[in-house]
Amino acid sequence: MKLVIDNLSKTYPNGVRALTNVSLRLTNGLFGLLGPNGAGKSSLMRTIATLQEADTGRIFLDDLDVLTNKTEVRQLLGYLPQDFGVYPTLSAERLLDHIAQVKGVGNKTERRALVEALLAQVNLFADRKKQLGTFSGGMKQRFGIAQALIGDPKLIIVDEPTAGLDPTERNRFYNLLSSLGDNTIVILSTHIVEDVSTLCSRFAIISRGEVLYSGEPGEAIKALTGKIYSKAIPTAELDQYQTKYDVISTQLKTGKLHIRIMAEQEAGNGFIPVEASLEDVYFSQIMNRATHVY
Template identity: 55%
Template sequence: MTLEITNLSKTYNKEKKALSDITLTIRQGMFGLLGQNGAGKSSLMRTIATLQDPDSGTITLGAIDVLKQPEEMRKILGYLPQDFGVYSNVSSCEMLHHIAKMKGISNSAERKETVNELLVRVNLFDVKDRKLSQYSGGMRQRFGIAQALLGNPQIIIVDEPTAGLDPMERNRFYNLLSDIGENTIVILSTHIVEDVSTLCNDMAIIGDGKVIKTGKPNEIENELAGKLWIKTLEKDALKQAYEEYPVISTYYEAGKPVITILSDLQPNDSFTLKKPTLEDVYFNLMFQQNIK
């Protein structure tokens, strides 16, 4: 099954262009949608999830016309929004039973088996009777995935799922999403480059409501091979470096700034060739967007 998004546009308040002629093909597996906050990612996710209508364009999932058949889409959709609210004074087990009923799992024995299997899958079974208000951020996100998996969805949307998680919880979440993505379309919307480079086989970079780049992360990285150069500076030389070179990013190593520049040729012997990463591609695209 393939999700086809064609010429999708959305404007808020007759002024703010949230989505501008978005066209994407998303197949089974993990698909990363990478962009800054305000780039249009959440608007696109809400539209795919049938929570808002676009001004123009089409979305199809297999034989389903998503915009004309929203109820059919919702039957096979799992959704974890960026702001996932829960009833804090109930347990995860109680909440999943409640959501399962709403998704049509009416048989109590089947529902119990389904809920328990999901709690085991997201590693929450041992704390299934604990109130959701007592869960850590990572535990709540894993609960969010559990509710999204109810009903065996064919497409799952997760919007900024790792924001605010510590490294250990983020790693647990990576493993969980990777497992889910083997047999399902999973769209991961994030501003964290590591999320996409770690998990996704295909991706798109979005900015100002437009698709800037699509492809496989490793192939996109290779487009900058032989064109990135790094140099360690003293702090007081940083301002001049930005004036002299096309600096796309800066990071610090042992307290000193290290600049990355884009150039077909080595500027001078003080620069060292750098192997490109997805983060470099992202920074370069944002740099190009800002200078236009």
């Protein structure tokens, strides 16, 4: 499968410009859409999922025009929105059965087999009789993936799926998502850099509705090799360093402020070279975008 997004733009009635000429090319596998809160990620996901109209631009899933063939697209789509609600008094088994009916699985025997197989796939079979209101955040997210998988989708969209999960549930969710991408396009929208570095073979950085970078994580990191330097400074001196250097990130550790800068040449002044990371790529792109907004 191939998903092609060309020059997609969207402005809401209140004047907020959510997307500006967004163009991306996606194939089977996990694709990370990385950006801060309010960057336009959810707007892009909702548009791809046929839940809102675009002002301009085109989206094609293979030869299918997504913006004009909504019913056909929805038959090929699995979607886990950022705010996925459940009926707290229903069991996982009962609600998934109901969703399967809504999605067109009419045969009761077939539906029961599907529900059991999906709950086993997301490691919830032992909890299938429990009320969804008793589930942890990670369990609810795994249930959300189960409902998204009904109908053998060719395109799966998951919007901020690991936000609020503890490390154990996040790792469990990583393993689940990794198993889905062989024959499916999986779009992972997130503001957590670790999600992308752990899971995705390709990614894009989006900020203020614009795509700032698109490519492979390894290539993006390679481009910053030898350009990242770090130093611990007193917090009160941060403004001075921001004036003189391209400070891309800061982190307070044991009373000292550790800053990371990007420099084309040896930085000197006590800075030490450090290994570049995808987080450096992300912050450098966001910083560059902010610097050139007038």
